[in-house]
Amino acid sequence: xxxxxxxxxxxxxxxTDWEQAALDVIAEQGVAAVAVEPLARRLGVTKGSFYxxxxxxxxxxxxxxxxxxxxxAGALIAQVDRIADPRERLLELFRRxxxxxxxxxIYSALLKALDHPAVRPVMQRVSQRRIQYLSLAYRxxxxxxxxxxxxxxxxxxxxxxxxxxxxxxxxxRMTAEEFEAYVDxxxxxxxxxxxxxxxxxx
Amino acid sequence: xxxxxxxxxxxxxxxTDWEQAALDVIAEQGVAAVAVEPLARRLGVTKGSFYxxxxxxxxxxxxxxxxxxxxxAGALIAQVDRIADPRERLLELFRRxxxxxxxxxIYSALLKALDHPAVRPVMQRVSQRRIQYLSLAYRxxxxxxxxxxxxxxxxxxxxxxxxxxxxxxxxxRMTAEEFEAYVDxxxxxxxxxxxxxxxxxx
DNA sequence: GCCTGTCAATACGCTACCGTATGGATATGA
DNA sequence: TCATATCCATACGGTAGCGTATTGACAGGC
Numbered sequence: 001x002x003x004x005x006x007x008x009x010x011x012x013x014x015x016t017d018w019e020q021a022a023l024d025v026i027a028e029q030g031v032a033a034v035a036v037e038p039l040a041r042r043l044g045v046t047k048g049s050f051y052x053x054x055x056x057x058x059x060x061x062x063x064x065x066x067x068x069x070x071x072x073a074g075a076l077i078a079q080v081d082r083i084a085d086p087r088e089r090l091l092e093l094f095r096r097x098x099x100x101x102x103x104x105x106i107y108s109a110l111l112k113a114l115d116h117p118a119v120r121p122v123m124q125r126v127s128q129r130r131i132q133y134l135s136l137a138y139r140x141x142x143x144x145x146x147x148x149x150x151x152x153x154x155x156x157x158x159x160x161x162x163x164x165x166x167x168x169x170x171x172x173r174m175t176a177e178e179f180e181a182y183v184d185x186x187x188x189x190x191x192x193x194x195x196x197x198x199x200x201x202x
Numbered sequence: 203x204x205x206x207x208x209x210x211x212x213x214x215x216x217x218t219d220w221e222q223a224a225l226d227v228i229a230e231q232g233v234a235a236v237a238v239e240p241l242a243r244r245l246g247v248t249k250g251s252f253y254x255x256x257x258x259x260x261x262x263x264x265x266x267x268x269x270x271x272x273x274x275a276g277a278l279i280a281q282v283d284r285i286a287d288p289r290e291r292l293l294e295l296f297r298r299x300x301x302x303x304x305x306x307x308i309y310s311a312l313l314k315a316l317d318h319p320a321v322r323p324v325m326q327r328v329s330q331r332r333i334q335y336l337s338l339a340y341r342x343x344x345x346x347x348x349x350x351x352x353x354x355x356x357x358x359x360x361x362x363x364x365x366x367x368x369x370x371x372x373x374x375r376m377t378a379e380e381f382e383a384y385v386d387x388x389x390x391x392x393x394x395x396x397x398x399x400x401x402x403x404x
Numbered sequence: 405g406c407c408t409g410t411c412a413a414t415a416c417g418c419t420a421c422c423g424t425a426t427g428g429a430t431a432t433g434a
Numbered sequence: 435t436c437a438t439a440t441c442c443a444t445a446c447g448g449t450a451g452c453g454t455a456t457t458g459a460c461a462g463g464c
Contacts, residue, residue: 012411012460030317032234037451048412051453112314114370115232124371150387153367154360161363165355168316169326185352189391214430214441239421250442253423 013043015053015063022064027105031113034061058118065110065122072103073126077133086140090191093137097159098183101167108163131156141192155190215245217255217265224266229307233315236263260320267312267324274305275328279335288342292393295339299361300385303369310365333358343394357392 021043022034036057040047054060076096083089097104107126113119134152143151174182223245224236238259242249256262278298285291299306309328315321336354345353376384 157363158360160366161359164362
């Protein structure tokens with residue numbers, strides 16, 4: 001089923017359709033590839049349609065990012081947050097992060113477009129929020145305020161860096177077992193062993 | 203002293219001048235901003251000059267990256283490599299990495315342009331080499347082959363990720379002391395304590 | 405059955421960049 | 435001194451994208 005024929009069935013497009021397509025393009029080719037005319041071609045339509053739904057290209061971008069931020073970006077944390085034990089929660093967070101791709105691909109693509117004024121604030125909020133969440137979990141694990149802050153930054157930095165080295169550099173494609181072993185090492189290194197921390201006083 | 207007047211003194215440009223300017227632009231605005239006409243303006247010259255020195259824009263990019271790879275990219279390792287004790291070597295590597303900016307800015311800018319066919323292989327080589335170096339140091343510290351591989355990836359990933367969060371996201375501008383404290387935390391977390399590892403058999 | 409609002413096609417002008425062609429300037433050395 | 439090699443300016447044609455203006459198609463409410 002070609003793009004154009006898909007369109008023939010749906011007949012008309014909504015703003016949401018454009019945002020959805022824009023997010024796909026971000027995942028596949030990055031923010032810079034979100035261009036009106038290519039997008040229109042992709043949807044089997046001309047830009048005459050686009051400029052009915054949006055005023056400018058940047059408006060589309062902003063709408064797309066807004067949608068991403070509130071729909072996708074917080075999904076993982078929401079799932080894991082039910083786990084009571086902080087160590088299990090962190091562990092599960094690390095583990096889940098290591099599955100699923102698309103969400104990371106998008107995050108990584110946005111990371112490469114931080115110079116864009118519409119992208120930066122969104123990424124700031126999302127990243128801050130996640131680091132904050134990590135920090136709280138570390139805190140609950142018994143780390144001091146300082147250590148929790150530092151460790152959460154380190155952990156999140158490791159996540160972000162791994163994304164680059166993996167998805168984008170394709171440093172080498174690891175096997176599934178190799179990857180599991182790596183995640184285990186990360187967990188062992190970045191999550192304090194059970195009973196190794198006594199609650200800090202601060 | 204304006205760009206144009208600087209040019210009036212040097213009078214004529216060499217290919218190296220163009221590569222140098224290109225690297226500056228990469229550091230300031232990323233790979234995508236390396237464009238012939240803007241570069242010419244920056245150098246107080248027209249593109250008539252450029253196309254005498256280079257055949258295409260991509261040729262300039264490749265030459266620039268080639269120069270960067272062999273001149274700048276290995277500088278840090280070369281300095282640190284004289285240190286005999288592996289733990290001190292790693293420590294000094296981490297510490298030095300946390301000073302100086304420009305080299306990291308460039309590395310980070312190149313990271314954002316990995317889709318470009320001229321950039322990817324360069325970054326692969328440079329990153330591989332560095333991770334390899336880290337791994338060897340960890341090995342010398344007594345870690346097993348597996349652990350050294352994993353730990354070096356983790357450490358380098360943390361470096362790369364921190365670059366993004368810092369230089370590009372400007373998550374918050376840390377003070378110098380805050381930053382020192384963070385580096386100390388990283389060192390304590392990612393470099394095994396002295397005497398905590400007994401040489402592995404593998 | 406037609407009017408109106410909704411979505412889309414077409415055609416246009418504009419900007420920024422790439423790459424080519426050709427001639428001009430300048431320094432150097434024979 | 436003048437010839438050649440080196441470096442640069444100018445002018446041109448081409449592409450890809452943005453945004454606007456105008457008209458067309460069609461469905462639903464009246």
